[in-house]
Amino acid sequence: MILQQNITQAFQSPIVRGLLLLIAIGLLYVLWREVRKIPANLFTLMATAFVDMLGLLMIIPLLPFYVKTLGGSGVKIMGIHFGIGIISGFIIAAFTFAQLLSAPMWGRFSDRVGRRPILLIALGASAVAYLIFGFAHSLILLFLSRIVQGAGGGTVGVIQAYVADSTAPQDRARALGWLSATTNLGVTLGPVLGSFAITLGKYDLLPGPSTLHMGHAAPGIIAAALCLLNMAFVARYLNESRELTEHATGDVRRTSREATWHVVSHSSEPSSRLIWIYAISMGAYQGSFSVLALFLNARFQVTEQTIGYFFMYVGSISVFARVLLLGRMVDWLGEAKLSRLGLVLLAAGVLGMPLSRNLATLAVASALIPLGTAFTFPCVTALLSRVIAARERGLYMGVQQTYGGVARVVAPLFFGWAFDSLGVSSPYFFASAIILATVLLGLGLDQYAKQELPAPQQAPVPGD
Numbered sequence: 427m428i429l430q431q432n433i434t435q436a437f438q439s440p441i442v443r444g445l446l447l448l449i450a451i452g453l454l455y456v457l458w459r460e461v462r463k464i465p466a467n468l469f470t471l472m473a474t475a476f477v478d479m480l481g482l483l484m485i486i487p488l489l490p491f492y493v494k495t496l497g498g499s500g501v502k503i504m505g506i507h508f509g510i511g512i513i514s515g516f517i518i519a520a521f522t523f524a525q526l527l528s529a530p531m532w533g534r535f536s537d538r539v540g541r542r543p544i545l546l547i548a549l550g551a552s553a554v555a556y557l558i559f560g561f562a563h564s565l566i567l568l569f570l571s572r573i574v575q576g577a578g579g580g581t582v583g584v585i586q587a588y589v590a591d592s593t594a595p596q597d598r599a600r601a602l603g604w605l606s607a608t609t610n611l612g613v614t615l616g617p618v619l620g621s622f623a624i625t626l627g628k629y630d631l632l633p634g635p636s637t638l639h640m641g642h643a644a645p646g647i648i649a650a651a652l653c654l655l656n657m658a659f660v661a662r663y664l665n666e667s668r669e670l671t672e673h674a675t676g677d678v679r680r681t682s683r684e685a686t687w688h689v690v691s692h693s694s695e696p697s698s699r700l701i702w703i704y705a706i707s708m709g710a711y712q713g714s715f716s717v718l719a720l721f722l723n724a725r726f727q728v729t730e731q732t733i734g735y736f737f738m739y740v741g742s743i744s745v746f747a748r749v750l751l752l753g754r755m756v757d758w759l760g761e762a763k764l765s766r767l768g769l770v771l772l773a774a775g776v777l778g779m780p781l782s783r784n785l786a787t788l789a790v791a792s793a794l795i796p797l798g799t800a801f802t803f804p805c806v807t808a809l810l811s812r813v814i815a816a817r818e819r820g821l822y823m824g825v826q827q828t829y830g831g832v833a834r835v836v837a838p839l840f841f842g843w844a845f846d847s848l849g850v851s852s853p854y855f856f857a858s859a860i861i862l863a864t865v866l867l868g869l870g871l872d873q874y875a876k877q878e879l880p881a882p883q884q885a886p887v888p889g890d
Contacts, residue, residue: 452746467592468601470663472608474545475585477656479609481552481649482575483616484623485559488645489568490514495642496565517569519835524576526831530682533583533824537817541588542666544820546657551578553653560646583823590811590819598811599761600753602804607748614741623648680818685825696813696874701826703864704806707769709833711799714776714857716838717845721779724850726788736792744796752800756808762872765805769865772798777858780851813874 464472493514536544555575562568586602593601627644640647680688689698722728728736755764771794778791807826814822841853 464604465593467665468589468604470659471585471588471592472605474656474660474664475605476608476612477652477659478549478552479612480616480619481556481652481656483613484620484645484649484652485556485575487617488620488624489517489572492559492562492568492642493517493565496562496568513565517565517572520569521572521576522831522835524573526828526835528577529583529824529827529831530686530821531824533587533820533822534682534685536584536587536820540666541584541591541820542660542664544584545588545660545664548578548584549653549657549660551575553650553657554578556646556650556653558646560643560650583825583827584820586807586823587811587820590808590823591816595808595812596756597753598808599756599764599804602807603748603752603800606800606804607745610741610745610748619648620645680821682821682824685818685821686828689825689829696871697810697822699867699871700806700810700813701822701829703765703769703867704803704810704826705829705833706867707772707802707861707864708830709837710857710860711772711776711795712834713837713841714779714853717841717850717853720845721850721853725780725782739789740792740796743793744800747797747800748804751797752804755801756805760872761805761809762868762874764801765809765871766865766868768798768801768803768805769861769868770798771795772802773858773862774798776854776861780854809871809874 497513532544532548551574555571555578558567558571558574562571585605589601589605590598623645624642626648627640627642629639689701692698693702719728722736755767759767775791775794775798778787778794782788782791807823810822810826811819841856844852844856
């Protein structure tokens, strides 16, 4: 108990807060220095991804409050009462479900018609979804907004394919790291902008006797405006990348369903193994983090007032690792070895969480987690871009996101059950073992870290 109280007091200490402020200042300096090295086309894509994530994270934290306002104490459907908690769960899951279904489809379309038009369509769908969200006066409309948002938001694979199209194979992990660092910044700033939008909605925007209040629609309106600005930015500055890697048009192309099933039916192939590594480790990592607040509260008495510092610390290391370390580590070890090192670091960090007994050991353990994710996921995706044909790059990037999304849906349910039934530390022991086991799937992939496979070897026809 004394140790727990000391950790809580340490989070509130001016010294600790000062150190975190220094980390933030250092992060901004590193980003400013590294931004100058980023190629123009990649910087344009990063700006697009940042604004897109900024708009999304404006909305996500506000959803439960909108559900509560529109749903009251809950609703009855066919005589069954659904409370606000389960309704919020369904509405949030609607986004994920629609995204899972749409990701391979968007990827396949981008392989056929190009990355740029698909991104424009997705941004347009997001703008419509945000407006529906802003002006929703019923739970049905709120649910619809998340379906539209999810269907238009299955483009992470398209963006990753764009990066793979636009960069040399040896630079892809570094470029994907830059991209994920940018989206992390959007995750950090989005909720702040959402809170500002709520405040702005209360003010009269017209001088004089006339009045104009955006009210509770303000976050949706501002997010939609960001999407429209993003569309104009993409239309003006983002060049098409697919034509840089166009192959023969007579090649057989898989459908989204065939590609998704191919991962299961041909699990030993390099592309399938990489997708399994991504999905399993991502699910275990994010599943354990789904009970993180409960774990820190139970073990270290971290509260809602102090947990923000924890995420700031982890997020800062994550961005530092992606921007400053990832490229150098790839040059030294290569994607295959670095991805295995990342999995080991991630497993060690997750395992270290329940073994920590004070702030110092907790800080070390939690620092290993963003290092592990920074070294693992960009390298796995970069390797995937090498072992599949360029003509199917968008499709398989989408399939990877689908499997990862399924894992992110299923894993929190299991780890939540383990937390309740087996003890507060059990999710982290399970997650560490699962992540470490995926290292075995990565053995033998080093040969693909050197050069891309010829097209005929990358895309065997279904049933082979």
